[in-house]
Amino acid sequence: xxxxxxxxxxxxxxxxxxxxxxxxxxxxxxxxxxxxxxxxxxxxxxxxxxxxxxxxxxxxxxxxxxxxxxxxxxxxxxxxxxxxxxxxxxxxxxxxxxxxxxxxxxxxxxxxxxxxxxxxxxxxxxxxxxxxxxxxxxxxxxxxxxxxxxxxxxxxxxxxxxxxxxxxxxxx
Amino acid sequence: xxxxxxxxxxxxxxxxxxxxxxxxxxxxxxxxxxxxxxxxxxxxxxxxxxxxxxxxxxxxxxxxxxxxxxxxxxxxxxxxxxxxxxxxxxxxxxxxxxxxxxxxxxxxxxxxxxxxxxxxxxxxxxxxxxxxxxxxxxxxxxxxxxxxxxxxxxxxxxxxxxxxxxxxxxxxxxxxxxxxxxxxxxxxxxxxxxxxxxxxxxxxxxxxxxxxxxxxxxxxxxxxxxxxxxxxxxxxxxxxxxxxxxxxxxxxxxxxxxxxxxxxxxxxxxxxxxxxxxxxxxxxxxxxxxxxxxxxxxxxxxxxxxxxxxxxxxxxxxxxxxxxxxxxxxxxxxxxxxxxxxxxxxxxxxxxxxxxxxxxxxxxxxxxxxxxxxxxxxxxxxxxxxxxxxxxxxxxxxxxxxxxxxxxxxxxxxxxxxxxxxxxxxxxxxxxxxxxxxxxxxxxxxxxxxxxxxxxxxxxxxxxxxxxxxxxxxxxxxxxxxxxxxxxxxxxxxxxxxxxxx
Numbered sequence: 148x149x150x151x152x153x154x155x156x157x158x159x160x161x162x163x164x165x166x167x168x169x170x171x172x173x174x175x176x177x178x179x180x181x182x183x184x185x186x187x188x189x190x191x192x193x194x195x196x197x198x199x200x201x202x203x204x205x206x207x208x209x210x211x212x213x214x215x216x217x218x219x220x221x222x223x224x225x226x227x228x229x230x231x232x233x234x235x236x237x238x239x240x241x242x243x244x245x246x247x248x249x250x251x252x253x254x255x256x257x258x259x260x261x262x263x264x265x266x267x268x269x270x271x272x273x274x275x276x277x278x279x280x281x282x283x284x285x286x287x288x289x290x291x292x293x294x295x296x297x298x299x300x301x302x303x304x305x306x307x308x309x310x311x312x313x314x315x316x317x318x319x
Numbered sequence: 320x321x322x323x324x325x326x327x328x329x330x331x332x333x334x335x336x337x338x339x340x341x342x343x344x345x346x347x348x349x350x351x352x353x354x355x356x357x358x359x360x361x362x363x364x365x366x367x368x369x370x371x372x373x374x375x376x377x378x379x380x381x382x383x384x385x386x387x388x389x390x391x392x393x394x395x396x397x398x399x400x401x402x403x404x405x406x407x408x409x410x411x412x413x414x415x416x417x418x419x420x421x422x423x424x425x426x427x428x429x430x431x432x433x434x435x436x437x438x439x440x441x442x443x444x445x446x447x448x449x450x451x452x453x454x455x456x457x458x459x460x461x462x463x464x465x466x467x468x469x470x471x472x473x474x475x476x477x478x479x480x481x482x483x484x485x486x487x488x489x490x491x492x493x494x495x496x497x498x499x500x501x502x503x504x505x506x507x508x509x510x511x512x513x514x515x516x517x518x519x520x521x522x523x524x525x526x527x528x529x530x531x532x533x534x535x536x537x538x539x540x541x542x543x544x545x546x547x548x549x550x551x552x553x554x555x556x557x558x559x560x561x562x563x564x565x566x567x568x569x570x571x572x573x574x575x576x577x578x579x580x581x582x583x584x585x586x587x588x589x590x591x592x593x594x595x596x597x598x599x600x601x602x603x604x605x606x607x608x609x610x611x612x613x614x615x616x617x618x619x620x621x622x623x624x625x626x627x628x629x630x631x632x633x634x635x636x637x638x639x640x641x642x643x644x645x646x647x648x649x650x651x652x653x654x655x656x657x658x659x660x661x662x663x664x665x666x667x668x669x670x671x672x673x674x675x676x677x678x679x680x681x682x683x684x685x686x687x688x689x690x691x692x693x694x695x696x697x698x699x700x701x702x703x704x705x706x707x708x709x710x711x712x713x714x715x716x717x718x719x720x721x722x723x724x725x726x727x728x729x730x731x732x733x734x735x736x737x738x739x740x741x742x743x744x745x746x747x748x749x750x751x752x753x754x755x756x757x758x759x760x761x762x763x764x765x766x767x768x769x770x771x772x773x774x775x776x777x778x779x780x781x782x783x784x785x786x787x788x789x790x791x792x793x794x795x796x797x798x799x800x801x802x803x804x805x806x807x808x809x810x811x812x813x814x815x816x817x818x819x820x821x
Contacts, residue, residue: 206785
């Protein structure tokens, strides 16, 4: 079986075959020679936690699944396994002419809206103040522009990454 | 001793107090808000009363409802914990008026020490040095600018009723003053119901060292030594330890600061457990900062090195007993260190990360103590403090304490929310930290200089293999554990919807 992960922007293929408590595997990094197959003992000790013994070294790999991929952790070492093709060639489309979305940097409640629809703001000017867990976070304009599609009002609850408003060029 | 005590708090501190009550065979009453119905402190208490809506003003900060809950349950005393109403003199007075014992100092002492400006005046009169600054709260921009010009920039704006870094702003130049006053006042109003702020000179690269005091109602007052709390982010402590690495080099400093702390506390007529906070500059000058008239978050550090249980002491003192120990009896053994596990993303400016805990593995072993208010399947609410747990260790010396804490952090695993666990693991390995070169700007500097830790190749290989094994066993990674894995975003959306439907 082959499973591909994206790891630090590089595609990594895991070729493996499970036989009983052992797994015969090799990990191939894109553009590198395939290493020889090795054998490791494996058991899913707890849901989402794999105990692996390779050679004589013991690994306890905890997996955490999230929307951005799977975080694998052994002791304090963390490795992010992303789905292949995500984040590749993603580059933000458009130049200065297209509207810039302003997004919530954290989940929280909108406690103040500092700019109005259609208002011209300068770069760095405060647009919205968010609060979560007693912490306030002011979301500032990433560039100068006119506030459009103001999507939130005071008291609204927003998710991390939610669109707050768009910034358009004054001429538009 | 009391028969039944209401714990006017939530989270790990409510759990910790309930444990102490159990040890004294005192019945415990928990209070909770709508979103805390399934919280650990509610499950552990003997009785529980719903106060109201999630918004603290409707629940944990609502004096009438807390007092009414005590009346309804027939409690004879109230323990306020830290935060919320713990330093609210009106609350302490309301308890007294309702015939309840407030487990803390007198309302009058809270009023005087709770106002930071009044506290500074008391300290000064008692001969304890204070940081240069204004005598009272400021409201006018012109007044603020004049004071700042006099003591010299940078200055700190602080909430007069504050604590925990809320309503605090650093002002480096006159141009920043107006926005800083607006933000600090607004944050202070929301956090403490008191928008007043005051100004003091910012001491450059200070250590934050505090002294634990303990006094009874018969005039006995002692100190239990220091806690070094210099590691802070957003003016909030993250790692605390005793002894302070500074005291290890200058042992006479503990005695001098301890004596000064007792002087300030005595001048305020203090009894019960309290903490006097100082800034210490590079020339070993110390300045009174404020007094916290309550149990501190980081009290386990002192408990570990002195062997005293501070909540037990609080209960005894509030019940009118005399201190059983004198200053001579206090001994400090070994080294203790605590780190505060916050539901925050250290890789993203420590932004809050509330949500559902989908996996939990707790550290254990010799010298390891965990004070936690969460469990597997608990949803950490967005309304309250991000403190999830406090992990503390005790060992023979600082070197071993650091090693023990790192080991415990490796064992500790919380999934579903972002936490500061791995961040602490890294910082404990920092050369400057290990050398004990601490100051309140330490974390900011550390964030700028730290390198990215790259796992060794074998670990990467095993991570990839584990990921592959999980991906092909038919189930999603977390679905097999019976807990649905959903991105944080959708939880927020559904919680927003639920709110809208109410």
